[in-house]
Amino acid sequence: MYWYKPIQKYTIYTSVLLLLCGSYACTKPEIKETGARLKYFDLKEYFKNEAARLNKQNPEVDKTVGHNGTAENKKVHIGDWEKELNLFTESDINKPAWKLSYNVQANNDSIVYKAKYPELETREIIIRKKAGQVTEITIVNNTHNILYNTTEKLVYAPNAYYLIEKMQQVKIMGANNYRVKGNF
Template sequence: MYWYKPFSKYILFTGGLLLLCTWYACKPEIKETGATLKYFDLKEFFKTDSVHLVKLNPNIKKTVTHNGESETKTVKIANWGQEFGLFTSSDINKPAWKDSYAVTENTDSLMYKAKFPELKTREIVIHKNNGKVTRLYILNNIHNLLYTTTEKLLYVPGEYYLIEKDQKVKVMSGNNYLIKGEF
């Protein structure tokens, strides 16, 4: 077993390195560290609104359109967090993106515009009245060699939400989706 002793140092070193990497990968998000967010907190906004909507449990007139064919139903949404998934996935508060958006602030609106073409979320416009969000618009765009997807998301609290998605895949026909939920 003379060959084992030199390797034991490498095994301990490698194990320690893996443990350190694992610890670093499990670091908490920005909000959990107490750091302030640079941009509007979409995740917290929709989390709060989802809790409010769960308590209200409203009937929603939901229309789903795919390539021009529509279907409308009145439904109860069981999971508002999932329903607002595309909105929350457009969150721009990632540490790597802290200087990636131009901010324009007016008395009644706040706009974030992407500075770099590779960013999925291209624009967020938030309209407010007395500090309360009255309208939220998000434009997402994904473009690569295989497909192009454009998402337009609109939320007017207490009135409706709209998800418009246009997808073009190379060598195939395009798909257009529209989801509208009216309170």
């Protein structure tokens, strides 16, 4: 059959083209690329800027890491602040689907975001400010399912400290508590 090879050739080209177009169409643009205005405080941008600032300054950090009451303390220089502050960045609530999912209470010195729905992992964000500058960010995350319940409390005070507390209750294995605190 002489017509089989050209059809097979065009089928392969068409399939590859459709696959490429489909994969490009499935990429989700960042909210900034769409030109939309952010509804909530931009945690991603804030911690990206903080990580860049801290990478440049390279401060010595008095870091304490604890697990179930046992702690170890060292003075260290953090090599990758984006990685160190990743849990804070991942708590960003500026997703288009969540634009009406948080109650906002703004005062002169703070902004509080509280989740309206129990299925949202980021339950609360408190941003404290003084003279327009962020003085502290507190984030509470909660994940729960049939097997486990995890609660995270994240606190970041620029030029002072950061704190990560994680309480995890796994049905079969029991409870684990983790604590990381870095003092600048």
